[in-house]
Amino acid sequence: MNVLILDDEKEIADLVEVYLKNENYNIYKFYDSDDAIKCIDTVKLDCAILDVMIKGKNGFEICQYIRNKKLNFPIIMLTAKIENQDKITGLTLGADDYITKPFNSLELVARVKSAIRRYKQYNNYKTDEEKIYIDGLEICKEQHKCLLYDKEIDLTPIEFDILLYLASKKGEVVSSEELFEKVWKEKYLDNNNTVMVHIRRIREKLK
DSSP states (O other): OEEEEEOSOHHHHHHHHHHHHTTTOEEEEESSHHHHHHHHHHSOOSEEEEESSOSSSOHHHHHHHHHHTTOOSOEEEEESOOOHHHHHHHHHTTOSEEEESSOOHHHHHHHHHHHHHHHHHHHSOOSSOOEEEETTEEEETTTTEEEETTEEOOOOHHHHHHHHHHHHTTTSOOOHHHHHHHHTOSOOOTTOOHHHHHHHHHHHHTO
């Protein structure tokens, strides 16, 4: 598994590298965006960890660059910026997760594993698909596709998993805590607004 790390804080980049190498990931570590872009263009990556405030193109621009190229791997934003608008911007551009500094290294490793696992499940679907139909919305569970009045909606794997879980609980009240723990398979933190940011993005796509 190939993981790209882009962070101009050498100590943080080196720390992340050590923890991920201990999990047998191949690490491509960069301190500036130009070298990172060259790697993105030439290496088959399985995950990217991007710092927002970086020399040259910032993390948001790199995230958008990856998604514009239709590269299908998870992106985790790693930054000291904690404003909600920054989270919304990153997730809107196609990031899958957002971790603020200072962070727990073991939590970061768990997030990377979870994101990669989710993408592998998303890409390795079976042909015998089950479907959920809700008011013009068609969710193909096995094929990981979502259609709204026969028009395919472009969802990230995490957005698809959220929508699928909510659809499976139609008519029931689902809390942010329940949704986070079922989809991310991690313990929910009271100050975690990641769920609502993703839901807002899903609603925009379904308009």
